[in-house]
Amino acid sequence: MSAPNLADSIAPTVDLIAPWVIEDIRPLIACLAPILGMIGIIWAGEKRPNLRETFTFIAAVTQATMVLSMVPMVLNGAIIECHLWQVFTHVPLLLRVDGPGLLFACVASILWIATTLYAIGYMRGLHEHAQTRFYSYFALSLSATMGVAFSANLLTIYFFYEMLSVSTFPLVTHMQDKSARTGGRTYLGYLLFTSLCLLLPALGWCYVWLDHGTVAMDFLADTGKVGFFSAPSQMILLALFTFGFAKAGLMPLHSWLPGAMVAPTPVSALLHAVAVVKVGVFCVYRIYADVFGPEVLSRLNAEEWMMGIACATILISSLIALSQDNLKRRLAFSTIGQLGYVVLGATLATEQGMGGAVLHIAMHACGKITLFFCAGAIFVATGKKYVSELRGLGRKMPITMTAFLIGSLSVIGLPPLGGFVSKWYLALGALDRDAVWVVVVLLVSSLLNVFYLLPVAVTAFFRNHEVEEEHAEVREAPWTCVLPLALTAVGCFVLFFLSGPLLRLAGIME
Amino acid sequence: MFEEGALLNELLIERLNYCIYVVLLLIGLHAMIAKRNLIKKLIGMSIFQTAIILFYVSVSVKEGATIPIYKAEHDPHGPHLAEEIVPEASGESESPRGPLALKPEETSQYANPLPHVLMLTAIVVGVATLGLALALCQRIYQGYGTIEEDELLAKLEIADARMTRSPLAKGRQSGKASSRALSGRKPAAKQAGGAVAKKAPAKKSSSRRRPPASKDKSASGESAKPKIPPRKRSDSSQPKKGSA
């Protein structure tokens, strides 16, 4: 997997000790493209739906192009920076592209294109209202996601994190009815409570305590500076950060995610399986890898606690998922469990564990978005929401259900699918620090994944003889729905074979 | 503060002016807070302000002193020139073109004019406040037919409840809603008109404020409220302008 020649020619020939920093505007363009697209979307409005969706596509493609164009440079060890403005004396609003951020950005922006195509089919198929609002806030949240992926310090990441919370609220409450109100309240209640009451003090702590030129906010320059604190302070700080980023869905603060499932399926698919929740775990990853850093963490021994919480989250949420009949809710609890993997990887504080965490962001995203796409396609085609109603659908909707099976296998973590790679590295990371019990947890949870995911596909394919006539009218969803889910299912295979550059981005094989 | 002499001695002889002003202050404060009649509150306010004026003036009293205008023998430029004087100049600037500072022994016969001047301003402020407050009383009486706080509060509560009622609960009465939202004037006036018709003649006979009462009676006699508000407003805005 060698990088293209262009980047090779730019790269310095000597060994890099300090990262090689390039000033470039491309990360900013990637952030701003959705906002510009949003203006176009609003301008086109409900009267010109085709033009409106064209704008969405343009924005998504621009963003993906920008993000992908940075891959070769980053693979060569470069770091791209874009300085926006000075917020505080020592803390600028700074965009910086490094390996893990770029990997996350790639996943989000590419899947946005697929989701846009899917949303057209879904929204039009169901004759949804207020589609302009839907597409514009969708674009806005993708802008915030890019911002989080490219943030260079805690303050920048907090800005975009809050922007994401607020901009997804209209999407969650899209149905505008009572259930939307309940979901929306839970959503904002959890996310804003944690970000304003846990995160903000933690940020202030990092800023004030270590003032006089040693602000511990930059991810690159200030890694490990929190080591100046006393050990109990570090523990509190770590807890504030870990739970403050409640989008990561760690166990006591996870309820917002099932609540947010009242949103239309494209929202659940991209935001609540990819963008929003991955922003949460990505932030947690940043805290562990770039604010504390492995050395400080290993001195602290606090991550044992966090590891325990992550493992508990993985197991409990898998158990809850077993009992859910509503397909989207089952997938939501599955997501909570999978997010626990990423947090677990970050807490392992080993190179392979942290790399596995970043990889899992990508691998799980591809698998889970496929599952959500399928759930939505089933809803568009049949109006069915519950697992028990799916009997016999496999024959009527073969592409959808096959994709569902592939997605399930990827989430479970079987080769040759993407999910296997990340789980493999997570297990390696756990073994690196002799935490055998973590490996056991990983195995048990994989088993649980099998129990709650495979029955869906099995029901659809094999239990068909009783209710044949019930699905007489059923056909596949519109092609705009089916094509994206087929593509992401293929993507699960591709990610497995493409894991070389992904590993380099995640920082494992350098 | 209390080292020398008995406390009583100090309070009654040395600092009698403080005691008087504090007593007055408390009387005023009590009237402002505890009295139910709005005019009595205003009387309390006047007492309160007067107490402060008394305080300022009494602390600047000086036995046998005179007003700070040059005595002939102190005038450096001769008796024909009335130069300004610096009350508490520290005697450092002896510039011939500027004002001259007197020596301490020369100024000992003068009283400090500054507190008195300050109090002139404070009196002006107090008068303006009182005028405005009386104008407000007039408006309140015209609007609600009472200057007793209890009755006023009861009426305000009804008016507030009507103003803060949910538009959903009320059904579709957009016309009414608009007049209400624009200003609480009309419903309040209507209600007050009704109230005054029943109560005012009996209850307000003891009121100190004749003119608004008679005006209101004439208004309530035929309950012709559209005519009243403009006149009322021009009446009450007059003192406000003056005070400002």
Add this chain to the structure above:
Amino acid sequence: MDDAIAWIFIFPLFGSVACALLGAWYRRLCHPLAVFSMLGATWAGVETMLQAVGSTSGEVSYLLGGWTLDLFPRGVGIEFRADLLGALIALVVLGVGLIVSLYSKIPVERETPNKESLYYSLFLLQITGLAGIALTGDAFNLYVLIEVAALTGYGLIAIGSNRAAAATFNYLILGTIGASLYLLGVGYVYIKTGTLNMVGIREMIQANALADSPAMHVAFALIGLGILIKMAFFPFHAWLPNAYCNAPSVTSCLLAPLVTKVMIYVMIRMLLTVFGVDFSFETTLWADFMPWLVVVAIVCAAVMALAQREIKRMLAYLIVAEVGYMVGGVWIYNYYGLIGSIFHIISDACMTLCLFLGAGIILHKCKTTHFDGLRGLFAKMPLTMIGFFVGGFSIIGLPPTCGFFSKWYLITGGMVAERWEYMVVLMFSTMVMVVLFFRLIERMHLAVSESGKNLGKGHGDLGLTKEQTKFDEAPLSMLLPLLLAASVVLIIGIYNQDVVDQIERFLAPFNLPKGIGH
């Protein structure tokens, strides 16, 4: 332009007279006159600010009547001093006044017909008083200017309905008590120090070691209590909600952002410039109990705001809570807390302005500000709602609005001072504000009544007629000032470092505790 400070007063003062005289002759002249005066005054304010920033001492002084400092000792004659803090607050006053004057044309004509000349006359006098409070260097003049601002404020509120007059009466009684207590305190200070000049008082206190004098403590308590009453600090807040809710909407737009904030400025001025940091925070016991009072104040005000069902009334209680923030930021006695308080004065003025302008527009278009009448406003007036919620997000403290940064400094101040109770209460009230504003968003956005009943037929139907959800934006003369205010909120947020630099320059000589750490 050396006399920029004087022009700050000349423009609105003479504008006020002109409004009263010319307005009686030709009513339509009043609004342009008011806008012109405000433009002139704002220009002078900017000029003063630039001079203060440019000067090495960080202050510009203007002595009235030629009582120059080389001929007379400080304290003889009246001084207007624009140090960085005063100039900043004056600029806020003038900026808010300018935006409100731009906005005022339609609502004033509509809510107080035939009284435009009086209204604008009072309006400009109010600005004169408030700007004077910010710039005066004399403790007694401060009293007079407080009363000028208060009297015109009473007039501006009572010019509306009879209900407003009744509310004003309470305001007047409490306001007079507050101002009189202040005057009394100044009397004690004068007895002990023999001067009324603010800087002069502090020099005398330090030179003559007056910090132990009981009279100074009495003076401090009287002045402090008077100011707390005037700023509507929690137990003394009763006048505020009624007065602001029943006032004409332009009045509430003008008074709500400025009056309480300017009084907090007065408090800071008294503590730092007049009594001095050592006396205020170390000698007196106020710094021990004030943070706890602040906790009570913020909690009570926030809970009362939660109970409201009407935008204006809710905002009025929010102001009371915000007053608690700022008072707390001062009394936790800390460098960052004071930066936060001063910055919050500025940002709170801007965001409250946004909210009240927005509420005025809602009242203008919907005839009600009750929560139940707000459904479908996002479709009807999207731009107004953007402006309104920029203010709302700023009150919550979401970045990059200026409210985030002021809250940031307040929180860090609480941390450094180890005033955990203050921090916790800040968090609590932040959550209350999240509830308040997202409840509004819910009401405007969802088709659900408060009790949870679905009002529409689903699929985005709000249960309203087509007429009610049609795009129907407010007139431009009201909308543009709102958007201007909203952009100011964002711009101050983005360029907060420049503002904070000036505040830090102002605070540098006072040697406030900068915290533990290193």
